[in-house]
Amino acid sequence: MKRVLETKDVAGQSPNYLLARVQDLVDWAVNASRANSLWPMPFGTACCAIEFMATAASRYDFARFGMERQAFSPRQADVLICAGRLPFKLAPVIRRIYDQMPQPKWVISMGACASTGGIFDNYAMVQGIDTIVPVDVYVPGCPPRPEGLLYGVLLLHKKIKGESLFDGVPRRDEAVLDERGLRLPPDQINEISEPFGNSVHQFRSE
Amino acid sequence: MNPSVDALRATFGNAIGRAAEASGDTIVYVARASLSAVMAWLRDTPGQAYDYLVDVTAVEYRDRERPLEVVYFLRSLARRVDLRIKIELDPRGELTLDSVVPLWRGADWLEREVYDMFGISFRGHPDLRRILMWETYAEGHPLRKDFPLRGRFSRAEQVRQALAAHPEAHYSMEELSIADAYDELPADMKERLRRGERGTLPHSE
Numbered sequence: 001m002k003r004v005l006e007t008k009d010v011a012g013q014s015p016n017y018l019l020a021r022v023q024d025l026v027d028w029a030v031n032a033s034r035a036n037s038l039w040p041m042p043f044g045t046a047c048c049a050i051e052f053m054a055t056a057a058s059r060y061d062f063a064r065f066g067m068e069r070q071a072f073s074p075r076q077a078d079v080l081i082c083a084g085r086l087p088f089k090l091a092p093v094i095r096r097i098y099d100q101m102p103q104p105k106w107v108i109s110m111g112a113c114a115s116t117g118g119i120f121d122n123y124a125m126v127q128g129i130d131t132i133v134p135v136d137v138y139v140p141g142c143p144p145r146p147e148g149l150l151y152g153v154l155l156l157h158k159k160i161k162g163e164s165l166f167d168g169v170p171r172r173d174e175a176v177l178d179e180r181g182l183r184l185p186p187d188q189i190n191e192i193s194e195p196f197g198n199s200v201h202q203f204r205s206e
Numbered sequence: 207m208n209p210s211v212d213a214l215r216a217t218f219g220n221a222i223g224r225a226a227e228a229s230g231d232t233i234v235y236v237a238r239a240s241l242s243a244v245m246a247w248l249r250d251t252p253g254q255a256y257d258y259l260v261d262v263t264a265v266e267y268r269d270r271e272r273p274l275e276v277v278y279f280l281r282s283l284a285r286r287v288d289l290r291i292k293i294e295l296d297p298r299g300e301l302t303l304d305s306v307v308p309l310w311r312g313a314d315w316l317e318r319e320v321y322d323m324f325g326i327s328f329r330g331h332p333d334l335r336r337i338l339m340w341e342t343y344a345e346g347h348p349l350r351k352d353f354p355l356r357g358r359f360s361r362a363e364q365v366r367q368a369l370a371a372h373p374e375a376h377y378s379m380e381e382l383s384i385a386d387a388y389d390e391l392p393a394d395m396k397e398r399l400r401r402g403e404r405g406t407l408p409h410s411e
Contacts, residue, residue: 088368089340096373123348123357123364124339131365181370186362193361 023166034078034104035160036066038153041077041101043094046084048111048143055146065153074100079156080133083143085113086126095177098133106136106160108152111143117193118142127193131184208232210254210289218244223294233290241293242304248280248289249309256280256289259306262316264324266297266351276303276326295326297350305331323349340371 040062044052055062056070071077074097086094098107109129112118115138117127126132136159139152177183184192211225211234221244223235236244248256260279267275273294280289295301305328306313317328318337325347328334335341339348344367345358357364388396 088364089371091365091368092371092373095369122355123345123353126365126368127361131361132369177369181366182362186360186366189362189365190360 023164027164027166028161030165031161031163035157038065038067038106038156039069039071039076039078040067041071041074041080041097042083043080043097044083045086045090046111046113046143048083048114051143051146052081052083052110052149055149060146060150062150062153065150065157067153074098075102077101078104079106079108081108081110081149082114082129083110085111085118085120086129086132087124088126089124091126091132094129095132106156107133108137108139108149108156109135110139110149110152111141113142115140116196121195131182131189131192133183208287208289210234210248210256210287213251213254214244214248217247231288231290233292235292235294238293238295238303241291242306242309244291245278245306245309248291254282255284256282256287258283259310259312259316260288262306262313262320264320264326264349266324266349268351270297270351273297274301274324274326276320278306301326302329303327304329305334307331323347325350342367342371 042049042052042056054060056067067079074080078101080094080098080101082094098105107129109115113120113125114129115135117125119142121127129135137152137156139148141148144152180186182189207225207227211222211232214222214234214236218236218240221237221240223237225232225234227233248254258281260281261277262279263277265275265277274297276293276295278291278293280291281287282289293303295303301324303326305317307317307328308330314331314333315337317331318334320326321328321331321334322336322338336343345364346353348357359367388399391399
């Protein structure tokens, strides 16, 4: 609001007119509506989905933040919430769901497993869903408490409110997958899939 | 010790190996060649009546010298008795066993899982293919001790192969249609289908 509107003081009196660029006004209106009426597409695969349900239910109630309608169809959804670990077998499924969502769309990676593979540094698990779909907000935790997910949603609101229709930047990678069938270069996937933290001390895989 | 062990020894002699007791359960080692005969006998002999196959699984021990074991968990629902049958396989040899699907239909997916995870094939299985990993999975059999924990391929290659998979290939209704299941349906359901109560009969008799 501060960025958009500029008040003009006239001789110490209360402001009696406003100045704003039309672009900023449009961005403000569009972004505020988008941010405050997100329709989440829950993609719950594990225990994070239980916390997600708690977040959606009456005690935490993310309907307070505009997420009143959960879309169990990707075609009527804005934000994909991957709640839980993603095995390789589900990778083409989440990719198809993401591709089916209309623009504009955002992705929240909920929990350690969705964000990094978590404790499942093994043959079956995707090491971070960002190797499959672009991610806007990573919520840490194992699983995150509902407050954590709500904080992630609020961060997403903040991010959306900072976007602009007029900056000439394509909002999101529209390309489905590159000619290799990947969304990141292979060495980048290998790099972000490397074990880190305590996993580097894990010798069983040699 | 489960009295079935002595009965097995009396009937099959040398085909029955050692027996042990663990946590109240009796484990019997059976020679690979007699598996089908022993299982059929255990199921059909009135005093045994092991009519329920609880699980089929396999174990590979860390000690490379120990053989790979395939484990059958049997239960007699009427007598409330459990029995565990183990078959030893040399991991360097041929990993093939007779299927018990002709005896217990429930063994179908259990044996598929053992095949998927350990690479043990079951002779006579009607539909032996992977069940947990996707069918084009090319890295091997994950629960074998020589399988690296993170898989054989690089992460990028794993992601590429996973994304190249067709997500609906495994969840199609073609996998089991009512027409395939028709012969197995209970009589009253067949009758309802015949009357056209729900839909039409896929193939008329």
